[in-house]
Amino acid sequence: MIDCVAVVSGGIDSTxxxxxxxxxxxxxxxxxxxxxxxxxxxxIEYARYHARRLGCGDHLLVDLSLLAPVFASSSLVxxxxxxxxxxxxxxxxxxxxxxxxxxxxxxTIAAAYAETRGATEVYYGAQRNDLAGYWxxxxxFVERTNALLRLNRVHHIQIRAPFVSLSKADVVRLGFELxxxxxxxxxxxxxxxxxxxxxxxxxxxxxxxxxxxxxxPLPYQK
Amino acid sequence: MIDCVAVVSGGIDSTxxxxxxxxxxxxxxxxxxxxxxxxxxxxIEYARYHARRLGCGDHLLVDLSLLAPVFASSSLVxxxxxxxxxxxxxxxxxxxxxxxxxxxxxxTIAAAYAETRGATEVYYGAQRNDLAGYWxxxxxFVERTNALLRLNRVHHIQIRAPFVSLSKADVVRLGFELxxxxxxxxxxxxxxxxxxxxxxxxxxxxxxxxxxxxxxPLPYQK
Numbered sequence: 001m002i003d004c005v006a007v008v009s010g011g012i013d014s015t016x017x018x019x020x021x022x023x024x025x026x027x028x029x030x031x032x033x034x035x036x037x038x039x040x041x042x043x044i045e046y047a048r049y050h051a052r053r054l055g056c057g058d059h060l061l062v063d064l065s066l067l068a069p070v071f072a073s074s075s076l077v078x079x080x081x082x083x084x085x086x087x088x089x090x091x092x093x094x095x096x097x098x099x100x101x102x103x104x105x106x107x108t109i110a111a112a113y114a115e116t117r118g119a120t121e122v123y124y125g126a127q128r129n130d131l132a133g134y135w136x137x138x139x140x141f142v143e144r145t146n147a148l149l150r151l152n153r154v155h156h157i158q159i160r161a162p163f164v165s166l167s168k169a170d171v172v173r174l175g176f177e178l179x180x181x182x183x184x185x186x187x188x189x190x191x192x193x194x195x196x197x198x199x200x201x202x203x204x205x206x207x208x209x210x211x212x213x214x215x216x217p218l219p220y221q222k
Numbered sequence: 223m224i225d226c227v228a229v230v231s232g233g234i235d236s237t238x239x240x241x242x243x244x245x246x247x248x249x250x251x252x253x254x255x256x257x258x259x260x261x262x263x264x265x266i267e268y269a270r271y272h273a274r275r276l277g278c279g280d281h282l283l284v285d286l287s288l289l290a291p292v293f294a295s296s297s298l299v300x301x302x303x304x305x306x307x308x309x310x311x312x313x314x315x316x317x318x319x320x321x322x323x324x325x326x327x328x329x330t331i332a333a334a335y336a337e338t339r340g341a342t343e344v345y346y347g348a349q350r351n352d353l354a355g356y357w358x359x360x361x362x363f364v365e366r367t368n369a370l371l372r373l374n375r376v377h378h379i380q381i382r383a384p385f386v387s388l389s390k391a392d393v394v395r396l397g398f399e400l401x402x403x404x405x406x407x408x409x410x411x412x413x414x415x416x417x418x419x420x421x422x423x424x425x426x427x428x429x430x431x432x433x434x435x436x437x438x439p440l441p442y443q444k
């Protein structure tokens with residue numbers, strides 16, 4: 001029996017969230033992982049790996065690649081748009097890597113899945129460092145989504161983002177306590193074999209490990 | 223150039239909405255039609271027909287059939303659950319035909335598409351008679367969805383439901399004024415050649431035509 005739904009991508013935040021739920025909170029989540037034409041699809045294999053390692057056999061992969069025309073304005077999806085280095089992206093209200101409404105689409109599908117599975121909570125890994133560029137990782141976002149879902153007359157599903165006030169360094173600290181093997185997570189927005197070290201999530205990830213005085217176990221291009 | 227996005231299903235409400243937008247308001251919508259494993263997939267051909275008739279060449283079919291496991295609790299999707307006759311369905315807060323979060327999933331994808339296409343409005347065909355069983359066709363639902371979407375820092379997308387206060391009879395009246403050929407719309411939840419005349423949308427549809435003193439041009443089983 002599952003007792004909640006968790007959205008996991010294979011990145012640092014949602015992987016740590018998964019260990020937090022299973023190892024610390026003894027929850028039994030049904031897992032959802034979304035494919036949506038992202039260039040860094042390698043993270044999906046890592047999501048599968050951690051699900052297996054934690055004994056979460058209830059893992060559904062949802063392939064939304066056909067939404068590529070819907071997401072075509074994002075450099076994370078479109079083959080015609082290059083993913084920018086961090087310097088170009090970090091001063092924008094909405095960087096080109098922003099995928100329109102991505103989190104809300106994932107969460108509304110996850111909430112539907114929770115209804116179908118008889119669960120009442122949906123967990124996702126939003127953390128504080130993402131607030132800079134993205135409107136769909138904030139506490140406001142979670143609260144307004146929950147205000148909307150409360151209109152459901154029968155099934156009361158709540159979105160939970162337990163890391164929403166944590167920095168990425170806080171998340172990594174927690175993950176080390178919980179035994180997360182971070183060489184099996186992926187953050188880089190580029191699709192290359194080694195992480196680029198220059199895009200926004202690479203820069204954030206490296207800074208989080210540095211702040212913790214730890215080495216990032218991932219291979220980088222330089 | 224399109225100037226808004228409209229979600230059309232081939233049913234009475236969204237078909238009338240399409241004629242209202244194009245013929246009365248001279249709008250140029252990009253159309254979205256969703257396939258999601260519904261038993262009454264015939265309506266999709268009707269959605270295509272009306273798009274062609276009105277010269278709306280910008281029509282994207284989004285096939286979400288792979289969400290069947292997410293929607294499996296609905297008798298509209300699951301092969302294991304029978305669609306109930308109206309008598310069984312009409313006294314429930316949420317009939318078995320309710321598809322978890324369906325409208326919100328469609329609208330959040332449509333809002334993403336509007337962002338990508340540079341439009342600011344998404345139209346859908348919610349009308350008053352659907353309020354009985356469904357929480358996702360109400361004015362409250364539209365307002366809270368818009369409150370959520372307002373958090374987007376760059377793109378301000380609004381959901382519009384111009385028929386939300388109209389009865390189904392009002393919608394049919396408007397459609398007759400606008401020349402909608404209702405023999406090319408489909409409401410029945412069953413997948414048969416002729417409409418069953420007994421499920422909730424059949425009963426509502428027949429009542430709407432009767433209230434208008436008009437004959438429904440669709441073939442029925444009896």
